[in-house]
Amino acid sequence: MTGENLKEQITGWCNATTGLQLVEDRSEPSGGFVLGLRSAAQGSGTVPVDVVLEHDSDRVTIRSTSNASAGSEDLEAVLASRPALVRGQTTGSDTVLTAHVYVDGFTKQAFMAAVDEIAKTRGLLDGLGDGNVGTDSVTQQGPTPAGAGAGTTGPFYAATSAQPEPSSPAPTQPEPASLPAPWSQAPMPAQQPAASQLPAPSFGSPSPSQGGYAPLSGQPAPQAQPAAAFAPTHTVPPQGMQAWAAPDPTGAVVATLGGGLPIQITEVRGAWANILCSNGWRGWVDGRIIGVAR
Structure with missing residues (x-):
């Protein structure tokens, strides 16, 4: 040749x-x-x-x-x-x-x-x-520290570092009250199980529904109240979950929490759990989904 x-x-x-x-x-x-x-x-x-x-x-x-x-x-x-x-x-x-x-x-x-x-x-x-290991090796980004999202109001999906030991406050067992209307009255996202498959949670004296909330995807906007010390105890399941302003399924859903969001359980009332997010936002969720209520 x-x-x-x-x-x-x-x-x-x-x-x-x-x-x-x-x-x-x-x-x-x-x-x-x-x-x-x-x-x-x-x-x-x-x-x-x-x-x-x-x-x-x-x-x-x-x-x-x-x-x-x-x-x-x-x-x-x-x-x-x-x-x-x-x-x-x-x-x-x-x-x-x-x-x-x-x-x-x-x-x-x-x-x-x-x-x-x-x-x-x-x-x-x-x-x-250039001080790099090599261009054909992939540098994997480590997990974002839990405190990296403090002071921000955007979604906090990457916080996967070791979490503090869960603190389980003693649940309050109020006197039984009449069951609320079925959950099917509240809109549910397509990825969550049908509301009719879950019995309506029981709770004590529910707080009145609060207005003025706009449903958000991911972490909700912070409420206008002093931020409590945030010590996450649980994370939102991968499919996400809904949150209410009060433990009342007949009220409007105020937010849809994104999967993997770190949350802190501050109170358990019947089948309801009050949660705190890293930016100070609070709301009520079905505690059975995250395993803190039955």
Whole structure:
């Protein structure tokens, strides 16, 4: 296979499918060639890669130079972790990476594998200079601390850090009262079980329904009252749940709490539970859904 045939094959492989871009095409009088490519093997941005065929050479050389300002031990550790076809030589502040694909039996698979490994290794070395572990390793974000949402009024879905030991206040057992109307009178979201499947909760002297609330998704807006010390004891189930202004199922639903929202149980009244959110909002929910009432 001649050098011209090799160059035609390589330039034909430069397209959106392979992630290769041809930026330079220079033929040598001796019969070889130098191609300047950019590889998108890293997924974000492109890496410059040169493809060189010297005169009468039996192999195509893929190379790229990194200027990472990392220590020699870090550079050697990265190079040692890469496949055997990738070689690196450091001179001063430059590390030249090379890989070879032999002309005899030259295939697209062998060529693309060599280009990808050179590009990935170049990305790892450049990442060392930026203080990163490497561009092909995914940095997983740890859980947001429980106090990170203090003082905010937006949804607080990411608070998954260790919670304090649940404090279970002694439930108040009032005198039995007449059962309220069935829960089917209150609108329920599609993901919650049908209201008719749950018996109406029993409670003592219910407080009158409070007006002026607008149903929200996630954590409700704070009420105009002093914020109590927030020590979450439970989280809202993944499917979410509804909240009332008072322990009265005939009243209007004032909020729909998003799944995973941390809440604090401050009072249990029959099948009702009074909750406190991190922004000071309070409301009443069906305590049976979160396991604090029967």
